Amino acid sequence: MISIKLVKKAKNGDKEAFNDLIIYYQNDLYNIAKCKLHNEDDVCDAIQETILNAYSHIDSLKNSYKFKSWLIKILINECNKIYLKYKNNCLEINDELILSTEDIGSSNIEFLDLINKLNKDEQEIFILYYKEKYSTKEISNILNINENTIRSKISRGKEKIKNSLKEGL
Numbered sequence: 001m002i003s004i005k006l007v008k009k010a011k012n013g014d015k016e017a018f019n020d021l022i023i024y025y026q027n028d029l030y031n032i033a034k035c036k037l038h039n040e041d042d043v044c045d046a047i048q049e050t051i052l053n054a055y056s057h058i059d060s061l062k063n064s065y066k067f068k069s070w071l072i073k074i075l076i077n078e079c080n081k082i083y084l085k086y087k088n089n090c091l092e093i094n095d096e097l098i099l100s101t102e103d104i105g106s107s108n109i110e111f112l113d114l115i116n117k118l119n120k121d122e123q124e125i126f127i128l129y130y131k132e133k134y135s136t137k138e139i140s141n142i143l144n145i146n147e148n149t150i151r152s153k154i155s156r157g158k159e160k161i162k163n164s165l166k167e168g169l
Contacts (some may be wrong), residue, residue: 007064018058022051025068028132029075034113036079036120046082050075054072069134073142076124083120115157117164122157125150 009017022029029050032041053074061070115126128134128142129150136154140147 004064007061007067011058011061011064018055021067021071022054025071028068028072030074031131032072032124032127033079035115035123036076037082042082046075046078049078049081053078069138069142072132073130096110114164117160118157122153122160125153126157129154156164 006017006020010021016097027049029047030043033050037043037046050071054071058075060068107123111131115123118126124141128139129136134142136147136150139145139150143150
């Protein structure tokens with residue numbers, strides 16, 4: 001777990017501390033952005049905007065313990081901006097999946113392939129829940145969605161994945 005002292009240093013203007021925080025969370029940021037956007041250039045743009053936005057507004061972070069969820073919330077907002085910008089100009093084609101349900105989470109590529117069958121909201125929740133290990137309550141706070149809705153989307157998403165695997169898609 002990242003040091004709260006490091007977050008506090010960053011909040012006090014320590015650029016190196018902020019840089020260390022970003023380096024520590026870079027894989028998390030990439031995985032979430034990749035799930036939402038799929039295009040490498042868009043992923044890089046979202047992460048870059050997230051870092052700039054977080055750096056500019058770190059003084060607004062009220063609780064240092066919530067740095068990661070705050071950072072991810074900024075990233076999700078940036079991804080949503082990019083996604084909405086290109087939404088009408090994109091056609092996504094999903095690859096066929098040949099995985100068992102035991103393979104979920106065994107590697108990033110397999111996991112991303114599995115959740116590719118889900119809608120964007122479900123993908124976002126699956127990444128936060130299964131990859132980032134957030135609780136449904138934490139996800140509810142990050143996404144501003146009722147916790148029961150989060151649980152329902154996880155359940156429906158698992159069902160979609162199971163059905164896709166059964167159908168051999």
